[in-house]
Amino acid sequence: AQSVSQHNHHVILSEAASLELGCNYSYGGTVNLFWYVQYPGQHLQLLLKYFSGDPLVKGIKGFEAEFIKSKFSFNLRKPSVQWSDTAEYFCAVNAGGQNFVFGPGTRLSVLP
């Protein structure tokens, strides 16, 4: 069975700091990878996704993620965070027509 782990439960940063959120998955075959974001009081929104091709994918709001197949990782990055990036971030994996599996989430708090 697939599983997804996220390295940090809660990350606290100051504005303008760089962000990297770790995500690792366990599945040996071809996967589709996603990052979703849930802003306070809002529903889950897609941040970015990787299906194939260039392993460095760019999403909305300046986020990007890099797929490293050998490490089974799909880490999320942003060079300079803003207060408005305060949210919960979920990594998700889908493979082989199976259902989505979500990581436990990382709560990001950005201090103004």
Place this chain on the structure above:
Amino acid sequence: KAGVTQTPRYLIKTRGQQVTLSCSPISGHRSVSWYQQTPGQGLQFLFEYFSETQRNKGNFPGRFSGRQFSNSRSEMNVSTLELGDSALYLCASSPSWSSETQYFGPGTRLLVL
């Protein structure tokens, strides 16, 4: 296009009762998935429906059931509610199978007293 809608948005029930939640997917989307979101467990997959057929099912007891109608709208039912069923229930739709991007609704927050 309108997004995924879920009704009701909030619900309070007592133990032993049953509840039905509804989800209307984005127009043209044929796959609907349901998730339970709790602070301790994150998002747990309940089931997925595609063209009125259940394709996948998560590890939840039989008290949790669902169905999908010919217009792709979906309902999930929880019978004999327990306190631990208190959660945010999310519905997500995708154009076909769940291997594609899923688009989430706002959720139904269920409180069981």
